[in-house]
Amino acid sequence: xxxxxxxxxxxxxxxxxxxxxxxxxxxxxxxxxxxxxxxxxxxxxxxxxxxxxxxxxxxxxxxxxxxxxxxxxxxxxxxxxxxxxxxxxxxxxxxxxxxxxxxxxxxxxxxxxxxxxxxxxxxxxxxxxxxxxxxxxxxxxxxxxxxxxxxxxxxxxxxxxxxxxxxxxxxxxxxxxxxxxxxxxxxxxxxxxxxxxxxxxxxxxxxxxxxxxxxxxxxxxxxxxxxxxxxxxxxxxxxxxxxxxxxxxxxxxxxxxxxxxxx
Amino acid sequence: xxxxxxxxxxxxxxxxxxxxxxxxxxxxxxxxxxxxxxxxxxxxxxxxxxxxxxxxxxxxxxxxxxxxxxxxxxxxxxxxxxxxxxxxxxxxxxxxxxxxxxxxxxxxxxxxxxxxxxxxxxxxxxxxxxxxxxxxxxxxxxxxxxxxxxxxxxxxxxxxxxxxxxxxxxxxxxxxxxxxxxxxxxxxxxxxxxxxxxxxxxxxxxxxxxxxxxxxxxxxxxxxxxxxxxxxxxxxxxxxxxxxxxxxxxxxxxxxxxxxxxxxxxxxxxxxxxxxxxxxxxxxxx
Numbered sequence: 093x094x095x096x097x098x099x100x101x102x103x104x105x106x107x108x109x110x111x112x113x114x115x116x117x118x119x120x121x122x123x124x125x126x127x128x129x130x131x132x133x134x135x136x137x138x139x140x141x142x143x144x145x146x147x148x149x150x151x152x153x154x155x156x157x158x159x160x161x162x163x164x165x166x167x168x169x170x171x172x173x174x175x176x177x178x179x180x181x182x183x184x185x186x187x188x189x190x191x192x193x194x195x196x197x198x199x200x201x202x203x204x205x206x207x208x209x210x211x212x213x214x215x216x217x218x219x220x221x222x223x224x225x226x227x228x229x230x231x232x233x234x235x236x237x238x239x240x241x242x243x244x245x246x247x248x249x250x251x252x253x254x255x256x257x258x259x260x261x262x263x264x265x266x267x268x269x270x271x272x273x274x275x276x277x278x279x280x281x282x283x284x285x286x287x288x289x290x291x292x293x294x295x296x297x298x299x300x301x302x303x304x305x306x307x308x309x310x311x312x313x314x315x316x317x318x319x320x321x322x323x324x325x326x327x328x329x330x331x332x333x334x335x336x337x338x339x340x341x342x343x344x345x346x347x348x349x350x351x352x353x354x355x
Numbered sequence: 356x357x358x359x360x361x362x363x364x365x366x367x368x369x370x371x372x373x374x375x376x377x378x379x380x381x382x383x384x385x386x387x388x389x390x391x392x393x394x395x396x397x398x399x400x401x402x403x404x405x406x407x408x409x410x411x412x413x414x415x416x417x418x419x420x421x422x423x424x425x426x427x428x429x430x431x432x433x434x435x436x437x438x439x440x441x442x443x444x445x446x447x448x449x450x451x452x453x454x455x456x457x458x459x460x461x462x463x464x465x466x467x468x469x470x471x472x473x474x475x476x477x478x479x480x481x482x483x484x485x486x487x488x489x490x491x492x493x494x495x496x497x498x499x500x501x502x503x504x505x506x507x508x509x510x511x512x513x514x515x516x517x518x519x520x521x522x523x524x525x526x527x528x529x530x531x532x533x534x535x536x537x538x539x540x541x542x543x544x545x546x547x548x549x550x551x552x553x554x555x556x557x558x559x560x561x562x563x564x565x566x567x568x569x570x571x572x573x574x575x576x577x578x579x580x581x582x583x584x585x586x587x588x589x590x591x592x593x594x595x596x597x598x599x600x601x602x603x604x605x606x607x608x609x610x611x612x613x614x615x616x617x618x619x620x621x622x623x624x625x626x627x628x629x630x631x632x633x634x635x636x637x638x639x640x641x
Contacts, residue, residue, distance in 0.1 A: 096511035099430030099478050103462035103471075110467060120474075122508045124545070125577035131507040134572070134581070139467050146468075175465040179424025179437050180396045184468070222402030249402070291404045 153267035203258035213252035220250040225343030234348040246347035250288035257281035301327035363417035365451035369626035392419040419452040428459035454499035474509035475519040487527040501532035504582030517555040530562030540580040558603035567611040585614035605633040
C-alpha cells in the first residue's frame, strides 16, 4: 500500500520517468492488464516524437546534413539534457548548437554548431515583430541632417547576423537546394545576414567590414562608434555608402535617430 | 488593424481544424466552411506572414482558439507568460471560443509539451479550479476545457473522470469542450460505458464538441487506443456522437486531423457527416 503522492510530487515523478527513465511513478499507476512501465512508454514516445518533430521543423538543413539516424540521436540527447521550459514548442531548440558542440560523435564536424546557429537565427527571424522601413529618401536625409551628431541606426526586428569560421551559407544551400557543385567544407568562413522577406527568410553573405559594422549596429552601438569598431578591426576603408543601398533596398533600416531623441 | 473588431460567435455547425498545409488554399478559395479552429501556440509570434494569414482567415470566418500549452493542471505553478501571450492573441483575433485541456504538461522548471493525465482527486480538482478561475479572470472571458485522452489511471484517484470534469465546470463556470473521440478512447482504455460520461454532462455547459480519428496500439495484452488525430472519425465514435447529440442537442463540432493531414476535401467530407448527424437530430426535435 503506497501513500498517495501530492500532485506536484506525482508530476515530478512522471517527468523524471519520461526524461530519465526513473521508475518511482510506476507504483502510483493501475496496471489493468498492462504493466505500468508499458503505460509510461506510451507517454515517453509521445513526448519524444513531439520534441523530435519540433527540432526537425526548426533544423531542416542540419537534419539533411547529418542524416536521420544521427539527428534522432542528437534530438533524444537534447531532450534529456535541455528539456523544454515553455509550453510553446517554437521556443524549443535554442541550445541545440551547444549540444552539438559538445557531442563526442560530432567532434570532427566542427561546422555543425554554427550551421545550427544559422538555422535557429532563421527561426528567430521568422517569429520576429513587424516594423515599417524608413523611406530611402528619409534615410539619406537623416544621415545628412544628423551629420556628426551621435546617432543610432535601428534595423528591422527580423534581422539576424551569424558569424562563422565555416562556410555555413554554402552548407545550408547545399543541403536545402542541392547542386552539382561539390561542397567545400573547409572553405573560408562566412558571415550571414538574415531577414524576413514575405513568407521567406532571406539570407546574404557579408564581407568582414560590413559584418563588423552590422554587428556593432545590432549591438546598439552609436553609429560613429560602430565605424570606429570597424576600423579597429583593420578595415580602414569601410564605406557605408556601399552597404546602405543594400539595407535600404531590402527595407531593413527602420529608424535613424539622434541619441536621446527617438523619432 | 489586422483583424475585424467584433467577436463572431461560433455557430452550431461543423467546423474544421485549420492547419498549415491548407491555410493558403482557404484564403484563396474561401471554401464553404462555417468556422475554423487553430492552435493558439502556433500564433505566438510577434509578426510576419502567419499573423497576416490568420487575419485573412478571420476576415471571412469565425475563429476558435484551442490551446495545448497552458498546463492548467500543474500542481506547482501557473504559466503566466504563456497566458499573457494567449491574451495578446485573443485581443487581436477576437475569437468566438477559447479552449484548453484538462491535463498538465509542466512541472518544476520544465514543460513536456504533452497533454498528460491528472489523478482524479480533490487536490487535483482544486488545482484545476484555481487555475481555470485565474485564466478566466486574466483573459476576461469564459474558456472551455476539453476532456483529454489518457493511457493510464492512477491508483489514488477517488472519483471517475466524468465527475472530475463536471465538477470542474460547475465550480468555475467554464464551458466544456466535449471530445467524443477522447471519451471513446478512454472507455476502451479504462473499461467504462461512454454513455455514463455523456449522461453526467450538463447539456447547457457544453460549448463545443471535437471529433477525430484514433489509432490502435497493436501487440499488447489489452486493447489500447491512441488519440492520434491521423484517421477519419471511426464508426464507433460517429455513433457516440449521434447519441451525444440526442442527449445534449447540437453544438459547434470540430473535425480535428493533425498527423498525415489529408486533402482539404477529406476534412470537408468529415464535416459534412457531422452536419448530417446534427441535421437529422434537428429534423426530429426542432
